[in-house]
Amino acid sequence: MSDQRMRITLKIWRQAGPQARGEFRTYRLDDVNPHMSFLEMLDVLNERLIAQGEDPVAFDHDCREGICGMCSLMINGQAHGPLKETTTCQLHMRHFRDGDTIVVEPWRARAFPIVKDLVVDRSAFDRIMAAGGYVSVNTGNAPEANTIPVPKDTAEKALDAAQCIGCGACVAACKNASAMLFVSAKVSHLKLMPQGHPERQRRVLRMVAQMDAEGFGGCTNTSECEAACPMGISVENIARLNREYLRAELCRES
Amino acid sequence: MSRLTSPTSSTVGQKILVACTGLLLCGFLVVHLAGNLLLFVGPEAYNAYAHKLHSYEPLVKVAEVVLFLLFASHIVLAVRLSIRNRRARGSAYAMSVSKRDDRILGVRLDYWMLPTGLVVLAFLLLHLVDFTWELRPDVTYAELEPYEKALALLTSWPTIVGYSVGTIILGAHLLHGAPSLLQTLGINHPRYNKCIKLLGGLFAVVIALGFFSLVLWANWFEHGGGHG
Numbered sequence: 341m342s343d344q345r346m347r348i349t350l351k352i353w354r355q356a357g358p359q360a361r362g363e364f365r366t367y368r369l370d371d372v373n374p375h376m377s378f379l380e381m382l383d384v385l386n387e388r389l390i391a392q393g394e395d396p397v398a399f400d401h402d403c404r405e406g407i408c409g410m411c412s413l414m415i416n417g418q419a420h421g422p423l424k425e426t427t428t429c430q431l432h433m434r435h436f437r438d439g440d441t442i443v444v445e446p447w448r449a450r451a452f453p454i455v456k457d458l459v460v461d462r463s464a465f466d467r468i469m470a471a472g473g474y475v476s477v478n479t480g481n482a483p484e485a486n487t488i489p490v491p492k493d494t495a496e497k498a499l500d501a502a503q504c505i506g507c508g509a510c511v512a513a514c515k516n517a518s519a520m521l522f523v524s525a526k527v528s529h530l531k532l533m534p535q536g537h538p539e540r541q542r543r544v545l546r547m548v549a550q551m552d553a554e555g556f557g558g559c560t561n562t563s564e565c566e567a568a569c570p571m572g573i574s575v576e577n578i579a580r581l582n583r584e585y586l587r588a589e590l591c592r593e594s
Numbered sequence: 595m596s597r598l599t600s601p602t603s604s605t606v607g608q609k610i611l612v613a614c615t616g617l618l619l620c621g622f623l624v625v626h627l628a629g630n631l632l633l634f635v636g637p638e639a640y641n642a643y644a645h646k647l648h649s650y651e652p653l654v655k656v657a658e659v660v661l662f663l664l665f666a667s668h669i670v671l672a673v674r675l676s677i678r679n680r681r682a683r684g685s686a687y688a689m690s691v692s693k694r695d696d697r698i699l700g701v702r703l704d705y706w707m708l709p710t711g712l713v714v715l716a717f718l719l720l721h722l723v724d725f726t727w728e729l730r731p732d733v734t735y736a737e738l739e740p741y742e743k744a745l746a747l748l749t750s751w752p753t754i755v756g757y758s759v760g761t762i763i764l765g766a767h768l769l770h771g772a773p774s775l776l777q778t779l780g781i782n783h784p785r786y787n788k789c790i791k792l793l794g795g796l797f798a799v800v801i802a803l804g805f806f807s808l809v810l811w812a813n814w815f816e817h818g819g820g821h822g
């Protein structure tokens with residue numbers, strides 16, 4: 341692996357506030373270490389901007405190890421950049437070429453309003469979770485884990501769905517800014533576990549209603565979400581959500 | 595628990611109805627194509643079929659009303675969803691690149707459902723003008739048996755152009771639509787997903803080529819061959 345420093349031109353979306361008009365601004369970095377992550381490269385840019393007395397580029401990040409889902413960036417038109425199943429914080433500059441121009445934009449969705457520069461407000465996801473993405477249990481000692489048997493393959497499917505880190509790449513990549521992959525992952529992982537069963541009908545109806553109320557688009561089975569998901573969550577979950585929804589609408593006990 | 599929603603109040607419910615109406619319309623296409631392939635058999639078979647179909651008018655009226663409702667609900671719901679989906683983006687990306695690497699030649703028919711649907715609608719209207727309402731000024735409908743009527747229409751240039759474009763675009767609509775409707779109805783399993791894609795695509799191609807073959811046949815075989 342070459343240690344050769346890279347020259348990178350960045351075209352970054354700058355927007356002073358939610359109501360402000362945004363625009364792309366161009367920055368040149370002549371000394372990019374190929375082993376830096378994309379976020380570290382932005383850190384370097386920001387240090388320079390601060391030294392120059394300019395406003396640093398606002399971007400979201402937290403864990404920087406691919407588990408929190410904060411680092412939401414549209415890089416050259418792709419959510420989290422060119423690699424599959426990789427978050428922006430895990431994307432390294434060696435995947436670009438010396439002399440590249442990189443366009444960096446925020447997620448764009450009516451339900452994810454821009455806060456500043458590259459930072460968007462994803463609290464719509466929190467409200468969808470609050471509407472039904474939980475199981476109601478009494479507090480107290482945790483019950484013995486093995487008292488409720490779960491078949492291995494069911495547990496695997498639930499865990500696959502539970503990998504969702506709520507980053508919003510599915511919304512960002514979907515031509516309809518649809519949140520169906522996110523909602524279906526949450527509905528699936530709770531529905532598949534016995535603890536989630538009692539509330540399954542109410543859950544799917546409420547979460548879908550909240551998803552619509554937030555202004556996300558609908559699903560057109562385009563599967564861009566699955567390709568963009570850093571956790572590789574499958575649209576199989578969307579089919580499961582559709583089944584859960586049909587079942588709740590048509591076969592409800594009460 | 596109280597009713598939180600009605601099936602049509604959510605995007606998921608509406609999309610399921612688009613899929614159901616789409617499925618029923620696919621069923622209609624199969625029956626309609628099967629009937630009209632009798633053109634290949636000859637005037638006697640085709641005329642007998644057409645006369646039999648219209649021998650009891652009230653039943654035809656019921657079928658027409660059902661078909662109208664199917665088309666109307668499919669179109670209204672699909673257009674409403676499409677408008678909502680466009681609005682959901684807000685401001686456009688400067689750059690947008692697919693991460694899917696499983697598209698055939700990079701064709702994105704799923705992005706074209708509204709345009710292809712609208713072309714199918716235009717084709718449908720032309721078809722009704724041609725055959726049902728009999729409004730074409732360049733065709734003398736009186737005294738024509740069904741077979742002759744079909745041939746007269748299928749060899750006129752507005753029909754040749756309209757139906758060629760119409761049937762191919764219908765195929766494009768179904769190439770995404772047929773497998774997509776199964777996903778919408780919750781039918782998805784790793785074990786048979788490949789099969790669904792293949793059979794859905796095959797269905798779209800067979801339907802499109804089936805209808806298109808009627809245009810081809812009328813002009814290049816029947817017309818030239820001087821049958822009947």
Ligand code: HEM
Pocket residue numbers: 558559560561609612613615616617619620623668669672673675676707708710711712714715767768770771772774775776778779
């Ligand atoms: C013979 C006529 C037609 C058939 C058999 C048909 C069939 C279908 C099918 C199977 C789907 C897929 C549903 C799904 O993805 O779950 C679909 C979607 C769609 N159809 Fe049609 N269709 C027909 C006519 C039309 C017409 C006339 C329009 C006019 C606007 C239209 C507009 C749409 C749109 C916009 C969608 C996508 C909806 C969405 O993904 O949300 N279709 N159609």
Ligand code: FES
Pocket residue numbers: 400401402403404405406407408409410411427428429430
């Ligand atoms: S910063 Fe946590 S996933 Fe990237």
